[in-house]
Amino acid sequence: MTQADVAESGLQKLIANLLLSKWQLRLTMLLAGAIYPLAFAPFGFWPIAFFSFLPLLYVTVTPAVLSPFKCGFYWGVGAFGIGASWVYVSIHEFGFVPVFGAALMTLAFVLYLALFKGAFAYFVNLIWRKANHQLLLLSAPFCWVISEYMQSVVFGGFPWLLAGYSQIDSPLAALATWLGVYGVSWMVIALSAGISLLLSERSHAAKLALSVFAGVILVANVSLKEPTNATEPKSLKVALIQPNTPQAQKWDRKYFGDIVDSLFTTSADVWGADFVIWPEGAIPAYEHQVRDILADLTLINQRYQSNLILGIPEYQRDTEKSYVALMAIGEEPQNYRKQVLVPFGEYVPLQDLLRGLIKFLDLPMSGFTQGDAGQPPMVFEKVTMIPAICYEIVYPEIIHRLASNGPDGRQQLIVTVSNDAWFGDSFGPYQHMEMARMRALELGVPLIRSTNDGITGFVDLNGEIISSLPRYQRAHLVDEVSLENRDTIYRQIGFWGIVSMLLLSLFFILWSIRSKHDTK
Structure with a gap:
């Protein structure tokens, strides 16, 4: 033996x-x-x-x-x-x-x-x-x-x-x-x-x-x-903003002014970028409640011929429905509504029966409506952006569908925004970033990720992190993003x-x- x-x-x-x-x-x-x-x-x-x-x-x-x-x-x-x-x-x-x-x-x-x-x-x-x-x-x-x-x-x-x-x-x-x-x-x-x-x-x-x-x-x-499908890859200058707003202060009205001021201050040196990205729910108010702030941001971005993409809740008066949204303001305004909502955090299943039982079921901003599954990606002159708000990035079928709904023959970039403060000091934010990296690798496109308190960073088309910010730090991160794409088999057949x-x-x-x- x-x-x-x-x-x-x-x-x-x-x-x-x-x-x-x-x-x-x-x-x-x-x-x-x-x-x-x-x-x-x-x-x-x-x-x-x-x-x-x-x-x-x-x-x-x-x-x-x-x-x-x-x-x-x-x-x-x-x-x-x-x-x-x-x-x-x-x-x-x-x-x-x-x-x-x-x-x-x-x-x-x-x-x-x-x-x-x-x-x-x-x-x-x-x-x-x-x-x-x-x-x-x-x-x-x-x-x-x-x-x-x-x-x-x-x-x-x-x-x-x-x-x-x-x-x-x-x-x-x-x-x-x-x-x-x-x-x-x-x-x-x-x-x-x-x-x-x-x-x-x-x-x-x-x-x-x-x-x-x-x-x-x-x-x-x-x-x-193997060579990618871009003979002369273009690049974009992108600035990611990480405001590091404590979750306990996020929806407290007495901190509203400080939160908005910190966003403007952290962005002051980067308005010249092609795109400036603020995280999910960056401004803690509905869109119609802060039109004066949005008007100021529009003027700033038009002056610099740039686009600001930010997460902000949206309310439709005619339907009395609210949405978790991603809005682009500046040179090419448009928006996107979140398709997958977090149970109990953004909507309450069987809410007529459950609301009021315990405080956990009555969190602020937990009565949202799902966005349309047939939405197109955000199409700009220089690039098509595949949007994903927070939890959506962990659903490969949603990201693939958005990529497929875009116009043919254009370079694509995944933009995902999140507020991972909900995870606290745990494994959650790191696991979340790991899953975002997989979306970039699957589709063969770069990814940019702006979060409230981390992990904010740039990911290339191979799913590798190029640069990132530490957690719990108020800062901006600027990088040149190559628009080089790879036409993967998964991208073609899902x-x-x-x-x-x-x-x-x-x-x-x-x-x-x-x-x-x-x-x-």
Whole structure:
């Protein structure tokens, strides 16, 4: 017996011992899930994702004292309990919910999200029992991507901690230019499944599949070196403003004058830029309430032949509806209305029943209406800007749709504004920026991001941060933004790439189940 055989046998015995006790297995799954967020920002230890998935996949297809659903559920509790812990900060510090109530609401949220991982493990085990075991290479990524998609759309969705985001700085990130973030997730789980099969069965099919996957990743990375579609890339001078307004003061009228003054002061030296970007809700008032301020800003930007883009709430008197909006004033005025609203923060589901129950459900500015899904991007003479307000940037389908709705043949730039003060001093702002970087990589276009208190910065078409401001600093950031674009496969076909992979995986899964059934 070789040293490798001895090591493998020892590992299998260790794992087998863990499967004998319910409490040991629960703890193992909780810990495996708890290390998962370390693969994401602000830590960025992307290999951790694979170490996190291996125990989950192993126990999912191995007889154990806990059901596969429970194993996946406990893994999800660990993952979201750590990775989405910032939800507690938002509820307690800014929703004014007492410690116990905020902890209870956060726990309920984490348990809800963990259900999707429990369902993942259940269906992987179901397919494992009914099909050829080598199909784990397809069934695991198939079920995982479906679970991530359901997590992203059910009840408005929460597309946070998708496996693909953890690989933004790894070689796997290049796959996003073909298949988007879900395609990267598919490959992460497929590789983990292949390694799991090697450890448990010494599968020759797994060795072959891992070799093929490595080749695909290599080709995807080579494609990033191909020339872009701009022979002479133009550039824009852009100034990003980070006012660092404390969230507790944001909607307090006695601070209104100071907030507006700080915006003007921080912008004073950069009005000559092609675009000046203020963050989401920069002016804490409705548009019609500050027309004198907007008129002054229009004159300033016309004088400098510039455009100011700022987040400001909009109210329509004729329909009595209000919107979270992004407004461009100056040389080319236009606006955009936010399509995806944050539940309880910007609208209250079943508000006739829920409003007034607790203070958290009566936050200021929480009665907005969704913007039209068919809105075009913001089209300027020099560039087409794909707008995204705060939470929208984490929805790849919205950003792709806006990019597709723009005029053909024009250079594009993603502009996203946010107020991440709601996250407090937590992982949230870093995870948010990480997801924004993925949108730039998917579409092959640069991205600019202006926030209230960080992370404000410039991102290139490869998803790399070019420059950024520290958190909690009132400042402006000026840079030349190259309008070089890459015509990625994902930009051309959107979700059809990953949908095709899922359908192909489903075909082989069903074929394997039928073949195994026919041989009995």
